[in-house]
Amino acid sequence: MSVQTIEEVARACRDQGMALTVQRRTILEELLARRDHPSADMIFDAVKSRVPGLSRTTVYRVLDTLVRLGAARKVAHDGAVVRFDPNTERHHHLVCERCAGMVDLPRGMVGDIPLPDLKASGFTIKDFSVNYSGICDGCRTPSQGS
Amino acid sequence: MSVQTIEEVARACRDQGMALTVQRRTILEELLARRDHPSADMIFDAVKSRVPGLSRTTVYRVLDTLVRLGAARKVAHDGAVVRFDPNTERHHHLVCERCAGMVDLPRGMVGDIPLPDLKASGFTIKDFSVNYSGICDGCRTPSQGS
């Protein structure tokens, strides 16, 4: 159901008369390889050396495209920056209040969450996600350095 | 446990040697009166006529202060703007994918959500919140206008 691999994105591009450019491929590769739900800027920093002349603008545009193709999602968090998630299936997040780090909650770690009955309200629920907030291991452990 | 009324904020200010200014009172009043989880700019627009000479900067600073006092929270969503919630107790949200509208899920509409067991991971969960995404009534009903 969701687009998860380079090949699927390639096909999705074909189907819609879109080009599979180096930029699109590389940015998707980077996003798929990361588990930290990066922002557009983080992706840019990570990829710019691999794609000479890459523009920040392109990263924004490509990420937007990936979201439209169903290959990525924007993740909900309480900061002022958009962050992206290559996992478009239903899953949940652990968010550190201190460093704003965000990792997936392993599948099966949370039991069934019931969908509320909202017939009366007119709101149609299509999906949901849970953010568990707290302090991550790295932030709690002062860590010997400094 | 949480600070919910003007009086409680007034006392919290007192206790910490902070002034309860017109700006702080008015912005809190506005936030408490709204159910749409507004951004700083939305608050500014709503309040500027009531507080002559009010600065956008002050709205940002006051909202930040309210969060520090425990009178408000930043809400998690997938946009690039910080939005605020006067309800600091555990509750959940309905988020419209189309208009980005956000309302509280009425209490009791969702059953118990279990906390995952993360002893091994080093992550300490302090709280959680659920975002139910979908289409709100206003966005689904084309509405006769236009």
Add this chain to the structure above:
DNA sequence: CTGCCTGCAAACGATTTGCACCAGC
């Protein structure tokens, strides 16, 4: 009175847009 708070302006960071050139198909 005195220090905290605000307003202003400017800096800053994230994101978007217009346009000319370049590269997939």
Add this chain to the structure above:
DNA sequence: GCTGGTGCAAATCGTTTGCAGGCAG
């Protein structure tokens, strides 16, 4: 070769910061 995609620069939007004056306690 066409058409869409990219890079660049500038505009825009959201947010923060430095400083001088104003108000609550």
